[in-house]
Amino acid sequence: VLKEKMHAGGSSLKLLDFFGVEEVYKKAAEKLITAGGLKYLFPIFVGRRIPKPAIQASRGVKAKRKWLAELKAQTIRVFYALTIHLDGQSPEEAMSRFVAKFVDDDLKYCDRLVELLVEYDDRARKAEYQFFLSDIEESLDDEQVALAAFDAKLAGGGDVYFRVAAVTAFICANSKRCHERILLQLKMQQSGISLVKDALNEFSSSLSDGSQKIHLELLEGKI
DSSP states (O other): OHHHHHTSTTGGGGGGOOOSSSHHHHHHHHHHHHTTTHHHHHHHHTTOSOOOOOGGGGSSHHHHHHHHHHHHHHHHHHHHHHHHHOOTTSGGGHHHHHHHHTTHHHHHHHHHHHHHHHHHHHHHHHHHHHHHHSSGGGGSOHHHHHHHHHHHHIIIIIHHHHHHHHHHHHHHHHOHHHHHHHHHHHHHTTOOTHHHHHHHHHHHHTSOSSHHHHHHHHHHHHO
16 A cells, blocks of 8 residues: 555655654654655655656656656655654664665665755755845845745755755764765765754754754754
């Protein structure tokens, strides 16, 4: 059943976004691991075994490109939700199994995290820059400008960038090998762990007090 859902045009990935504070979300996230869902998610994460697009998404190059981008972003959101819910008390060592996947295949999934970090950071920066090139801010006060610029950044890629950073921090905090590999890959990109820390800080600062904010602050402190 899980396999069928994962390949139903990719649309069911949205149903796997276990984001919420209720216990039912935690149990659902843990069930995904124990039911073997990672073997379907990780290939999608690196662009392999992509589910066939829904009919409307297969009509034209532009539609297919948009669908693939949404699929990639949704996979990242699922991973982020897993980092929120998985812990040392999760059944069948679910958290350890999730983290261990990033060590598989010569740590290629760690490399993918860095690739996505750089990609979405660049997208977010360009979106924010384009906002300030527009004339919109002339009709707004300073507070409104800041909010509008942040909204443009989120829409342009910042929302996914923040979540990639959170997943990266979670993996770094729970695997020394992954931490070392990610630092190496960031250095090769002429960057550093500040790329992750800055994203976590901006992400948590945008949230009101709550478990998600605490989670992000703890991750920032661990890396």
